[in-house]
Amino acid sequence: MIARDRNWLLIFAVxxxxxxxxxxxxxxxxxxxxxxxxxxxxxxxSLDFFWGRTGILCFGHAAxxxxxxxxxxxVTLNDAIPFASLLGIMxxxxxxAFVAAIIGYFLFFGGIRGSYFTIVTLAMGVICQQAxxxxxxxxxxxxxLIGIPPIxxxxxxxxxxxxxxxxxxxxxxxxxxxxxxxxxxISRGRWGxxxxxxQDNEVRAAALGHNAPLRLLVTFVLSAAIAxxxxxxxVCMAGLVAPDLSGLLLSTEVxxxxxxxxxxxxxxxxxxxxxxxxxxxxxxxxxxxxxxxLLGCVFVIIVFVLPDGILSIYARLKSLFKGRRRAx
Amino acid sequence: MSDIxxxxxxxxxxxxxxxxxxxxxxxxxxxxxxxxxxPNGAGKSTFLNVLTxxxxxxxxxxxxxxxxxxxxxxxxxxxxxxxxxxxxPSVFPSLSVEDNLKVARxxxxxxxxxxxxxxxxxxLTNRAATLAGELAHGQKQWLEIGMALAIEPRLLLxxxxxxxMTPQETLATAEMLLRLKGEFSIVAVEHDIRFVRALNCExxxxxxxxxxxxxxxxxxxxxEMVRDVYLGRR
Numbered sequence: 001m002i003a004r005d006r007n008w009l010l011i012f013a014v015x016x017x018x019x020x021x022x023x024x025x026x027x028x029x030x031x032x033x034x035x036x037x038x039x040x041x042x043x044x045x046s047l048d049f050f051w052g053r054t055g056i057l058c059f060g061h062a063a064x065x066x067x068x069x070x071x072x073x074x075v076t077l078n079d080a081i082p083f084a085s086l087l088g089i090m091x092x093x094x095x096x097a098f099v100a101a102i103i104g105y106f107l108f109f110g111g112i113r114g115s116y117f118t119i120v121t122l123a124m125g126v127i128c129q130q131a132x133x134x135x136x137x138x139x140x141x142x143x144x145l146i147g148i149p150p151i152x153x154x155x156x157x158x159x160x161x162x163x164x165x166x167x168x169x170x171x172x173x174x175x176x177x178x179x180x181x182x183x184x185x186i187s188r189g190r191w192g193x194x195x196x197x198x199q200d201n202e203v204r205a206a207a208l209g210h211n212a213p214l215r216l217l218v219t220f221v222l223s224a225a226i227a228x229x230x231x232x233x234x235v236c237m238a239g240l241v242a243p244d245l246s247g248l249l250l251s252t253e254v255x256x257x258x259x260x261x262x263x264x265x266x267x268x269x270x271x272x273x274x275x276x277x278x279x280x281x282x283x284x285x286x287x288x289x290x291x292x293x294l295l296g297c298v299f300v301i302i303v304f305v306l307p308d309g310i311l312s313i314y315a316r317l318k319s320l321f322k323g324r325r326r327a328x
Numbered sequence: 329m330s331d332i333x334x335x336x337x338x339x340x341x342x343x344x345x346x347x348x349x350x351x352x353x354x355x356x357x358x359x360x361x362x363x364x365x366x367p368n369g370a371g372k373s374t375f376l377n378v379l380t381x382x383x384x385x386x387x388x389x390x391x392x393x394x395x396x397x398x399x400x401x402x403x404x405x406x407x408x409x410x411x412x413x414x415x416x417p418s419v420f421p422s423l424s425v426e427d428n429l430k431v432a433r434x435x436x437x438x439x440x441x442x443x444x445x446x447x448x449x450x451x452l453t454n455r456a457a458t459l460a461g462e463l464a465h466g467q468k469q470w471l472e473i474g475m476a477l478a479i480e481p482r483l484l485l486x487x488x489x490x491x492x493m494t495p496q497e498t499l500a501t502a503e504m505l506l507r508l509k510g511e512f513s514i515v516a517v518e519h520d521i522r523f524v525r526a527l528n529c530e531x532x533x534x535x536x537x538x539x540x541x542x543x544x545x546x547x548x549x550x551x552e553m554v555r556d557v558y559l560g561r562r
Contacts, residue, residue: 190434200421203418204414204420206403208479
């Protein structure tokens, strides 16, 4: 247990160190590519925080990403609102959390679990995307909203302006690092242990005095809030928001990032997101229609062959060799 | 009167056309040990489900310390001081033995016993770091009893605590319960007559959802009617 925590912190430190030295070797464009990938990494970590600890898969997590993105866009595009960037981020986080709280309340307290939860959240994602397309007077319909300004605010005399590549890269990296560290410390302690117990046997946990539905709900809301934060950051960096950001494809992609990186590790999904987006760019440059096909195949293979993610290959090989040695 | 912990009065339950329980009464006093026995299908587990509030009786009432507990959420019932050990060992397989007990303590409103003492009580001190899923069957049952103890219950309800145990483990479990007898009330639903004999306590015999006999085990054991039912003559 202790050794596992130490390994995690070690890998985390290495990742932070890499993120710090990366600007020394990269040009502006490469920085923005990694920055955007990190935002999606944060999104993946938010899904993993819920899925990895409760074993319940949310198939509409992009809905929260999209809600965060749209709220951020609407707030910052409105000239009448002061401190738009900060208020927008807060609104995005609160909005995603609010929607998750309402949907989660009925699902968790109604006893909906497992694949039924997955199906309902799938429908939720589709509804959100459809709402973004249809409610065109507010959301801009299919084409979305453009011209979203970069994040800019004053905090205690410090003026933060993220219109340049390097500051925005540093800002995003810092937020991702802090958020992942915070989620990790929540999920390894008492909160996470009880969640594991609920995942093992919910009735038993309740018979010991744990309010399982409430705990699942709070975890889900926290996960959605982080997804909303990622959505808000993304639209400011990209400068636009579109219905795709709450769509089924993104919901599927984030599941693949988590599955590839290793469910329950929090850090793995961030790396998975960066790695897969890199692959996507390379493959799409040959043929744009090839990517969704490949993504689907990777998903199926991961689910059947490597349910614990690509990082688990190492552990599997190790146990395989151990088994061989014992057999000899 | 004031030492009555659990009182079931005139409890009946119907599942569609089937009268599963009829006019059952049970009074459990503080720190009392009692057993419910009966042949398969007599309604033992159904009655236990009613006693723990998981099933709402169609007639009659169950009161714990004067509160009606029928239909309360499980975790609220646990916090009132009712612990339950399920028939199938239901520990948390992906947590260590120690974490299992910790999770149990965290659920309690005011845990008293430290984890180390709990480990000792259920004879699992040297398995503390083992994953609960890897324990032997009997050890899982003991771990479950330890988890039930962790929430410092007023009342411990055991559903066939010795199911699947070897005769030695069964007797060891009976001894474990007799040691705990003075601390809180225990109600055990059991099929294994050797176990009930070892406990030698107040016993309620169910047959086809009704009370057949009740009294000290010694009287029950010598009762002709009980023997007939157990041997299948009726």
